[in-house]
Amino acid sequence: MVQRLAGETDPVRAVIELIWNSLDADANEVSVILDRNVADGIVGVTVRDDGLGMSPERVEQDFKWVGNSWKLGARVTEREKRPLHGRLGQGRLRAFALGTRITWETVGQEATGAFKKTRVSSTIDHRNDFSGPDPVDAQGPTYTEFRAEGRDSLGRLEGDSARPRIGAALALHLLTFPTIEVRYDGVKIDPAANIEREMTHELKWSFDGADRRAALRVVEWRDVQGRTLYLCDEKGVPVDETPIRRFADFNFAAYVLWADMAEHANEVLLVDMEQEASLLGSLMQVVDSTLEDHFEARRAEQRRELVGRWKETKTYPYEGDPASEEEVVERATFDVVATAVRRHIPKTRGQEKLTLGLLKDTLQRNPDGVKTLLNQYVGLTEGESEELDRLLERTPLSRLIRATTDVTDRLDFLSALREIVFNPEAKGLVKERDHLHKILERESWVFGEQFNMMSSEIGLTRALEQHLSMLGREGEPTTKVTKTDGSQGRLDLMFSLAAPEHETKRHLVVELKVPSVVASYKEANQIKGYARAIVEDPQFAGTHTVWDFVLVVSDYNNDVRRDINQRGRESGLLDESELDPNSPLRYRVWVRRWSEILESADQRLLYYKRGLQHDASLIDVKRYLRDHHADVLPEGLFSEDGPS
Structure with missing residues (x-):
């Protein structure tokens, strides 16, 4: 639990949590300072507020263990009686997204009224241990200052990208309490x-x-x-x-x-x-x-406003009321098309009138020309343009563009994953836990649309708890689940599906191996051990459940190849439960190459790929990875001077 909370990969959310901590301490001024190196890269964060601070007793209470907080039983702040945000005592662990070393320095008042300064710190290797020197006497006023350092990949905290998100998260609170001032990198939110x-x-x-x-x-x-x-x-x-x-x-x-x-x-x-x-x-x-x-x-309101303005300025290409039902449809189609490309229509009256007139004429005489214009202005594919007349009346243009983006993003990711898995230079940079695992957590669709991400990087006992929760049996007492040799095991990715037929539940457990690993008896026995630990543990018994365990590797040796290609069994099947034919609990263990996983995902998108005629280039691959996974990419991967 501690590692999951501390392993947050979202530094902006961590800053938001720290600001809320300040506001919960009745701060009226909060300042977030970004610490930069000589190359102007963000390498640390400081958050300082003028709140009530923390007395030594409160520091001892709140930092003693995860989830402990004075706010658990409170509804409003102590002095200003403003509504509280956090109550779970977990925000300080999310702060590790900002640095490998974090420190709080605070001046608070004891019950006697005396001011005391307290300092506590921790490192990412000892997340749940917060310690510091003994409190010392201090002078007022009260304050709290947080500092994080030790990371060199905090580009997501740049003001232009982070400030809007922070403002949105705090918006209602700042609108309700206008005396509060929050500054981020010197700019007021x-x-x-x-x-x-x-x-x-x-x-x-x-x-x-x-x-x-x-x-x-x-x-x-x-x-x-x-x-x-x-x-x-x-x-x-x-x-x-x-x-x-x-x-x-x-x-x-x-x-x-x-x-x-x-x-x-x-x-x-x-x-x-x-x-x-x-x-x-x-x-x-x-x-x-x-x-x-x-x-x-x-959208309808914007359309009416824009068309109304065009009519006022006499640039709208239609006059009077529609003369027929056909003209009603034509005008409605024109309004949708024209407002969809409004950003590209010149603003001067003469040019605006000419552009709208040409658009009307093209729509009347040559509908294919309208599709060509749309393709030129907003980048629609030819296939989408051919269906535009049929779709526009019932589907906003933005949805068409969004659907295209979703599909092309997936195609780009599959190309990126191929580069990561099969490019010899990339293989040496990609680590299982630090990179591949975190990327696939966000791209779980690769393993099948029918599964929903349940957990990742969990132990067998936690898998049992998640499984019971899915069955509606939360809170049942459990005992520790171990492998048959008595050791603990950890699952990489666990997906779950409640199938409608016969109340059957399905779990998919994916064990990832870095591209450089060639599976042998060691890896095969590891995943079989996970499967058998679950099947042989009585706590999993008595449920209509199918477990599929999949070991995903680049390749495997001859021993594994012979084991997964047995006569009378489906290719790739390594092990299957036959311990109790009458039991509703089943499991199967598979070994799959990355090439098979990618081919299966590619086949699901083949129809759209052909329709869009999209073939991802290396530029597309770099763009997608940097846009969606920059925070977990290994240094040097697809950089200008790295592997390409």
């Missing part, structure tokens, strides 16, 4: 200055026979890029967040305000895994449909 418009929707739904109520506040940004959903309590304090991949033609933050949200912290990632409806899942369905209606209405 001011969400009010970036609000283009906002709207609040009432949410009503029923669950378990009871009527429920919440609110959805949608804030559209003027200069901030991105789309995020924040799950908040009724005061607007976020307890969780998740990116929104749809509605790419808008930049916004959506805040769900619900009094019971704090009770469902960290559940949003489980919503898609749940086969039975949950309270949070039912709320998320209402949120999803409300956002859909909101942005459909906003």
